[in-house]
Ligand SMILES: Nc1nc2c(ncn2[C@@H]2O[C@H](COP(=O)(O)OP(=O)(O)OP(=O)(O)O)[C@@H](O)[C@H]2O)c(=O)[nH]1
C-alpha cells in the first residue's frame with residue numbers, strides 16, 4: 247500500500263479531471279458524504295444480525311427490514327446501510343443503496359442460495375465486495391480465492407449451535423437451559439478494520455472507475471455516429487468549381503476548419519493537445535494535397551472532377567479521424583481515469599486485496615468499450 251502523499255496526489259488529479267470534464271461527465275459523488283458500507287443478501291440470511299454484531303452495542307431490529315436503514319457510527323466515521331432481503335420488488339431500493347455505497351458486505355448462507363440476479367449485479371458493480379458466509383453454527387469450509395471485485399470471502403458464525411447449560415441447585419434439582427454463544431466475527435472484523443483504514447483510497451479508485459466507465463461509454467456512443475455527408479458534398483462541389491492551385495488549398499483548409507468546428511460543437515469534442523495534433527495532421531494532409539493536385543486549366547473537366555473527388559474523400563477521412571480520436575483520445579491523456587488507475591496499480595504490492603481488486607478494474611489493452 248502506498249503512502250498518503252501518493253493517494254493525495256491521485257485524489258487531486260482525479261478532482262482536476264472531474265472538474266475539467268464535468269459538463270459531459272455530469273455531477274458525480276462530491277466526496278463529502280460519509281464512507282458507506284452496504285449489507286446485501288437474500289431474505290433472512292442474517293444481514294441485520296451481522297450488522298448488529300458488527301456495530302454492537304448499537305440497537306438494530308432483527309427480522310424483516312422494510313427498506314434500507316442506515317446507521318452512522320462516528321468511530322470510525324462510517325454509514326452502515328442494512329438493505330431488505332433481495333427479492334425483485336426490492337431491487338430498485340437495493341440498487342440505489344448500492345449506488346451510494348463504497349463497499350458492500352454480501353451475506354450468504356451455507357449452502358449458497360444467493361439469487362443469481364444479485365450475484366450478477368455485484369459482479370458488475372466495480373466496487374469492493376466482501377462475501378460473508380453465515381455458517382449458522384455449521385462446520386468451517388474451504389473458501390474460494392477472491393476474484394474480480396470480490397476482494398475476500400469470509401466465513402463467520404453469527405449464532406453458533408445453542409449449547410446446553412447444566413445447572414445444579416443445592417436442593418439437588420438439576421436444570422437444563424440452552425445458551426447461545428457469542429458470534430465469532432474476528433476475521434471479518436479484522437478485514438473490515440483494514441478496509442476502513444483505506445477509506446480514502448477506496449473512494450478514489452471507485453470514483454476513477456466510474457469516470458473511466460462513463461468516458462468509455464460516451465466515446466463509444468460518439469464513435470457510432472454516422473459521418474455527416476453535407477460537409478463532404480459541399481467540399482467536393484467547391485473544389486470541383488475552384489480554379490485549382492493556391493485557391494483550392496485555401497478553400498480546402500477553410501471548409502475543413504468549418505467542418506471541424508461544427509463537429510466539435512456537435513460532439514462536445516474535448517480538445518486536448520494529443521487530439522489537436524492528430525486532427526491538425528489530418529487537416530494538413532487533406533488540404534495540402536488538394537492544392538498540390540495542380541491547376542485545373544491544363545486538363546479541364548477531368549482535373550476539376552479529380553479535385554472534387556479528392557476533396558470529398560479527405561473531408562470524409564477527417565471526420566473518421568475525429569471520431570477515432572473521440573473513441574481513444576480520452577483515455578490517451580495523462581490524467582485520464584484509466585491512466586490514473588494504471589498508475590495506482592503499479593504502486594500496489596502484488597498479492598494484497600487492493601492489488602487484486604484494482605487489477606480487476608483495469609481494461610485489458612485494446613479492450614472493446616463497454617456498451
Ligand atoms: N440459528 C441461527 N439463526 C440465525 C443466524 N443468523 C440469523 N439468524 C436468525 O435468522 C432470522 C433472520 O435474521 P435477520 O438478521 O433478520 O436476517 P436478514 O437477512 O436481516 O433478513 P431480512 O431483513 O428479512 O432480509 C433471525 O431470527 C435471526 O435470529 C445464525 O447464524 N444461526
Ligand SMILES: [Mg+2]
Pocket residue numbers: 293294295308309310311328329330331
Ligand atoms: Mg434484515
